[in-house]
């Protein structure tokens with residue numbers, strides 16, 4: 001990690017203290033399920049779900065092993081929300097064939113391992129949830145949505161994506177072009193008053209997802225709810 005980034009981040013936290021929600025029920029989950037959940041997201045997810053504008057589905061792009069998914073499911077349950085929950089992740093589908101991973105014989109097996117871990121982690125920590133999950137890259141996922149095609153649910157059965165949506169958590173590929181495409185696709189389905197939480201969008205980060213979040217606020221079509229420290233925005 002470079003010094004300039006550390007200084008920028010340090011300065012940011014000196015001047016902006018994120019609100020960290022203490023949720024005892026999520027402490028063990030955070031130990032047992034690997035992931036990249038920023039602690040500030042607990043407050044942002046709680047806020048978005050408490051204030052969901054409708055019963056329309058919510059969406060997560062980039063679940064990894066299901067840490068954030070279980071947190072979102074926890075808050076849905078806390079506020080008695082029955083919204084369907086759509087997710088997609090290609091489970092590190094770009095894993096190279098020649099990468100070394102511990103004693104794993106075929107590195108591409110990691111994709112199946114991660115997918116199975118996701119299903120197991122959600123089934124264990126959030127049983128009987130109203131969740132519909134795909135293993136498609138997000139671009140393909142939205143193509144399937146557009147065409148009204150049927151998908152296999154990783155939790156069993158088949159389903160069709162039905163918009164609009166009321167909240168999206170964008171946490172897939174954080175490079176600008178990918179994060180921008182994810183936003184454009186989400187924006188097509190998001191209702192007025194709906195929320196988007198952009199992962200890795202705090203002003204100190206170097207990710208494209210930050211630039212996308214900043215552009216979204218500048219566009220005047222969304223209002224900034226808060227940065228904790230990552231952008232939570234609401235559609236106007």
Ligand SMILES: C[S@@+](CC[C@H](N)C(=O)[O-])C[C@H]1O[C@@H](n2cnc3c(N)ncnc32)[C@H](O)[C@@H]1O
Nearest residue numbers: 035036062064068089090091092137138172173
């Ligand atoms: C930072 S991790 C997500 C972390 C997760 N939300 C958590 O709480 O731990 C990013 C995930 O996005 C997925 N991903 C990256 N690019 C993607 C794409 N184009 N479409 C779908 N998933 C993608 C990766 O497979 C990875 O699991």
